[in-house]
Amino acid sequence: MKAVCWMGKSNVETLNVPDPTILNPHDAIIKITRTAICGSDLHLYNGFIPTMEAGDILGHEFMGVVEEVGQEVTNLRRGDRVVVPFTIACGSCQFCKTKLWSACDNTNPNAHLMEAAYGYSGSGLFGFSHMMGGYAGGQAQYVRVPFANVGPLKIETDLPDEKVLFLSDIFPTGYMAAENAQVQEGDTVAVWGCGPVGQFAIASAFMLGAARVIAIDRIPERLALARQVGAVTVDYSEDDMSVLTALKDLTGGTGPDSCIDAVGLEAHSGDLQGVYDTVKNALLLETDRPAVLRQAIQGVRKGGTVSIPGVYGGLLDKVPFGAAFGKGITMKMGQTNMHNYMKPLLERIEKGQIDPTYIISHRVTLDQVPEMYKIWRDKKENVTKIVIDPWAA
Amino acid sequence: MSKPLSEKPNAEAICSSVAAGILINGHYASPPEGKDGKIWVRTCAKVQSDPATLYALWRNVERAPEWQEQIVEVRKTGERTSHWVMRSGDDRIEWDSEIVNDEPAKRIVWRSIGGDSDNAGEVIFESALGNRGTVVTVLQEFRMGKLASLWETIAGRNPKQAVIENLRHFKALAETGEIPRTQGQPSGPRGRVGEIKQSAYGEKTPTPPATRIAS
Numbered sequence: 001m002k003a004v005c006w007m008g009k010s011n012v013e014t015l016n017v018p019d020p021t022i023l024n025p026h027d028a029i030i031k032i033t034r035t036a037i038c039g040s041d042l043h044l045y046n047g048f049i050p051t052m053e054a055g056d057i058l059g060h061e062f063m064g065v066v067e068e069v070g071q072e073v074t075n076l077r078r079g080d081r082v083v084v085p086f087t088i089a090c091g092s093c094q095f096c097k098t099k100l101w102s103a104c105d106n107t108n109p110n111a112h113l114m115e116a117a118y119g120y121s122g123s124g125l126f127g128f129s130h131m132m133g134g135y136a137g138g139q140a141q142y143v144r145v146p147f148a149n150v151g152p153l154k155i156e157t158d159l160p161d162e163k164v165l166f167l168s169d170i171f172p173t174g175y176m177a178a179e180n181a182q183v184q185e186g187d188t189v190a191v192w193g194c195g196p197v198g199q200f201a202i203a204s205a206f207m208l209g210a211a212r213v214i215a216i217d218r219i220p221e222r223l224a225l226a227r228q229v230g231a232v233t234v235d236y237s238e239d240d241m242s243v244l245t246a247l248k249d250l251t252g253g254t255g256p257d258s259c260i261d262a263v264g265l266e267a268h269s270g271d272l273q274g275v276y277d278t279v280k281n282a283l284l285l286e287t288d289r290p291a292v293l294r295q296a297i298q299g300v301r302k303g304g305t306v307s308i309p310g311v312y313g314g315l316l317d318k319v320p321f322g323a324a325f326g327k328g329i330t331m332k333m334g335q336t337n338m339h340n341y342m343k344p345l346l347e348r349i350e351k352g353q354i355d356p357t358y359i360i361s362h363r364v365t366l367d368q369v370p371e372m373y374k375i376w377r378d379k380k381e382n383v384t385k386i387v388i389d390p391w392a393a
Numbered sequence: 394m395s396k397p398l399s400e401k402p403n404a405e406a407i408c409s410s411v412a413a414g415i416l417i418n419g420h421y422a423s424p425p426e427g428k429d430g431k432i433w434v435r436t437c438a439k440v441q442s443d444p445a446t447l448y449a450l451w452r453n454v455e456r457a458p459e460w461q462e463q464i465v466e467v468r469k470t471g472e473r474t475s476h477w478v479m480r481s482g483d484d485r486i487e488w489d490s491e492i493v494n495d496e497p498a499k500r501i502v503w504r505s506i507g508g509d510s511d512n513a514g515e516v517i518f519e520s521a522l523g524n525r526g527t528v529v530t531v532l533q534e535f536r537m538g539k540l541a542s543l544w545e546t547i548a549g550r551n552p553k554q555a556v557i558e559n560l561r562h563f564k565a566l567a568e569t570g571e572i573p574r575t576q577g578q579p580s581g582p583r584g585r586v587g588e589i590k591q592s593a594y595g596e597k598t599p600t601p602p603a604t605r606i607a608s
Contacts, residue, residue: 005581017579024571024603053590055581072570092568094441094525106565109573110594112554124573130594136578144578147569 003140009047028148059139085338174200255301264310287314
């Protein structure tokens, strides 16, 4: 089959590799009908996530048709249409039983690597480094899905793939970000980063009752998308722009009730702190560039909530913890507990409350993917979301 | 009450009661340090099952190859004795083992009684606090010898890590009926560096099958 392989920093290739096979009794093989490139794939592309190795198949946002199931798979059969969550959960451990699916104990074969880095291991993820399980991902024509009784969501209506594809990661991730932000009726919510997760966080904050959402980015087409769903926008790259002043001005001086960092570890900032973080990254004194996190902590109102769906990988420097303590804020974060959100969000799509296709800008083939990673990284061609048909020539 | 851990290799009773010596008279005791050519490993896991079921799975020594790395065969030779075969590539070691303390649904203590390995161990099954499953605590002791050398040749796993991974496999098997694996999945070309890194990550150590090995 064809698959997109990570071959080194800033180097991905579409290669012919062997087809996946059933390896465990709860496995299923899915013939992928649609897949996508995620913002977090750029952290891999840019070499920020350790334990990526040459040959790793990328991709964790995919859906398709069940091709084959292992002997213990009871709720899927060949021909079923499914969306697969990017976190792999066993459904039986202490964490799955308490709905903390992304903290699953039993799905990371390389748990010891993550334990060494983080203290404890979370669930395995598709196509997201050896530390996170080393599972082959879904920017490919086929994929092996472990614990198929637990993860895949059956699509039993004739909704087109593109409308449900983002249930595999970014829609639930944006939704959990808004839920983690503890949005109350009438709240004002600030969202940094208007990429796909930010867009769905904005839409979800409105669903949960936000009266105003302030969307912060520098890319015109992304800010336009945010305005399209009702947000007010702030372009942080404008001359003399102070985001913190903007947040004060837009909230009657109190600051947003919740701040959502949908950017994560590779934040850009033009000022001195941007230079500071880039230098520290280069000297390996810091692994992440937490410019947005600093601003979110600084900007949130007293007693407010900072929610972090953006990915962080390692060590952060100059995080204003005094501000966090001084204002008594709450911080919530983590990989998405996918399994809690897929079904309710599918229902919202079925009822027509949201059509997630509004973020798609590019539809490509597998062979075009290496080039698309560059465009995605450089934010060229007005890119907002790249969807792949793995069978298109 | 609990006694301090024995310094003797192949101790007849490595320790008594209370989670392999984690708490002694209400006070936390650090894992024992390896010394004098001896390796000690203590590790624990919380498993969503009951002590009796987990005891039965562990006590059925002939099922050990399903979840213990590199163990290819275990044959019962008596009510409390068994013969163990471990293999890595072309290397192979064998030893006999004896259960010296057997408390159903609670605790098993064993030691080697001849062959290529000098080891002893204890496993304890206790209900977790707040009815949150069963805490399984393992304490194992190895005398360095041919066994350790063989283990050392297996890239990415020293005996200490192997004990930790084996308990992880035991938990996964007990909770889910399988052991997570990636061996056998497709990938692009790894190159030499990729191969070495995979060894360093322990990905070259065969994941136990989680099902009965056909003999």
